[in-house]
Amino acid sequence: MSTFYLVRHGTNDWLGKIIPGWMPIELNEEGRQQAARVAARLKSSGISRIYSSPVKRATQTAQPLADAVGIPVEPRDEFGEVHPGEWTGKTMDELEQDPRWRLYNRFRSGTRAPGGELMIETQARVVVGMERLRVEHPNESIAIFSHGDPIKVALMNYLGMPIDFIYRLEVGPASVSVVRVEDWGATVLKINEGA
Numbered sequence: 001m002s003t004f005y006l007v008r009h010g011t012n013d014w015l016g017k018i019i020p021g022w023m024p025i026e027l028n029e030e031g032r033q034q035a036a037r038v039a040a041r042l043k044s045s046g047i048s049r050i051y052s053s054p055v056k057r058a059t060q061t062a063q064p065l066a067d068a069v070g071i072p073v074e075p076r077d078e079f080g081e082v083h084p085g086e087w088t089g090k091t092m093d094e095l096e097q098d099p100r101w102r103l104y105n106r107f108r109s110g111t112r113a114p115g116g117e118l119m120i121e122t123q124a125r126v127v128v129g130m131e132r133l134r135v136e137h138p139n140e141s142i143a144i145f146s147h148g149d150p151i152k153v154a155l156m157n158y159l160g161m162p163i164d165f166i167y168r169l170e171v172g173p174a175s176v177s178v179v180r181v182e183d184w185g186a187t188v189l190k191i192n193e194g195a
Contacts, residue, residue: 002134005042005143006151006177008195009057010034015173019095021081021088021116024056031061034174039064041176041194042143047071049137051129052145053080061174062145073145078129081147085116109163119163123153130154134181151177158186170195 010031014020027035042065052062054075062073087095095101104111108119126146133142151171153163158179161168171177172195180187 001139001180001182002137003141003189004130004133004179004181005045005047005141006154006179007038007042007061007143007145008148008151008171008173008175009053009055009061009145010038010174012057016092018089018091019084019087020057021084022055023089027057027060031057031173035061035064037194038174038176039068043068046141047143048140049133049142050074050145051076051079051133051142053077053147053150055081055147058145058147062143065143076129078125079144079146079150082113082119082122082149083117084113086114087116107164108166119149119153119166122150123157123163126150126154127157130179130181148172155179155188155191158188 010027011034012025012031013028014025047069050062050066050071050073052058052073052075054077059073059075066073100114112118148171152166152169155169155177156163170192172192175192175195177191178189180189
């Protein structure tokens, strides 16, 4: 059995305004405070490993917990943000003019971001990463700092939900979702706690 604490990065000045993808955007003051609150909430959870998306806003959110429990943050590409291809850095207003964006949001499982990634590819890399950690670190509690959509699709995998239901889950900034994975299957214990 492994317990995964899936933590979305904290707030930044571009949240909800652009599609940042893997851009090196830093947390703002609110995001830094959120990261400190996450660390305070999780420091007594018995976490033995901390992994993170290599994207700066995720590693910055992970660092206070790493400092609190005295273990390093280990960046892993499999927990990175969705690769949005041509949409990287585009504003929401710009995207609303693109019919591909509307299709992407209606049929997320079968629509590729132009020059980017299918959501099912995101789901596969995150879940394979989690399953690899479960084998490498059995019976441990593991924190993974990532992004909204990668966390949602990992949860959807363990809940048996289709990717096209992605808007039925909320994973807010600095929220914690908890999944316990055993040999027989998984139990989702919490979703979007503390958001």
